[in-house]
Amino acid sequence: MPLNLPILLTWLRVALIPIFVGIFYLPHDLLPLHSQNMLGTLVFALAAVTDWFDGFLARRWNQTSSFGAFLDPVADKLMVGAALILLVELARAPAWLAVIIIGREITISALREWMAQIGKSKSVAVATIGKFKTTAQMIAILFLLWWDALLPGIPTRWIGLAALYIAGVLTIVSMFYYLRVAAEQFREHG
Structure with missing residues (x-):
């Protein structure tokens, strides 16, 4: 190491x-x-x-x-x-949304591991949609952890929840993107 x-x-x-x-x-x-x-x-x-x-x-x-x-x-x-x-x-966050996000992370990590084993790791390199998902996720988590108003009239909990829902949508979209990219390899390697 x-x-x-x-x-x-x-x-x-x-x-x-x-x-x-x-x-x-x-x-x-x-x-x-x-x-x-x-x-x-x-x-x-x-x-x-x-x-x-x-x-x-x-x-x-x-x-x-x-x-x-x-x-x-x-x-x-x-x-x-x-x-x-x-x-x-x-x-501060719905359990079902956390399950979707964590489940996607496990799925894509396993997919990347499998793709690396067959020498195709570049096929599932981080894409722009994944970067947007990560950005929305980080914004959501930071606002939901802070929870209190930053300034009067700026409700961090609502900003955090909105960002978390956006992250959830991007999570699903990016998962399908990576699965679509890897689908050809699935057919070739069973």
Whole structure:
């Protein structure tokens, strides 16, 4: 396993998951709900920034590796999955929508693994629709974690829910896009 700054940033993202989740389980007399929302949002935002930054540095410094290519999406899926499950438990997101998003992530990860095994991983590389889905998902999670109004008249919960529904639609559309791209390989390789 190579050890460089991009991979360390990815490991940091994984390490932030229990911290991020734990913040919302602290007793309210120790950390009031408003403070939990702020701190949890900041930790999630830090993780999101490391996601962008580790890939940027790996490409810029030519430190890409197969291990990094494996670990990065795993860290992303774990962080997003943990956030969505937490939001469902906090009654800030519908469970059915979280199941769709998490289910798609598992399905596409398995599809990418299978495509890599048959030497066709470039066929299911991240597409623009997937980037839009991820952007909507991150915006939704950040607003739903914050939950409180940013400024008077700016209801973060409604912005977050709207972004989550948009992410849900893009999740389904992108899943069908990737499945359509891979359909030819399914026919060839059974």
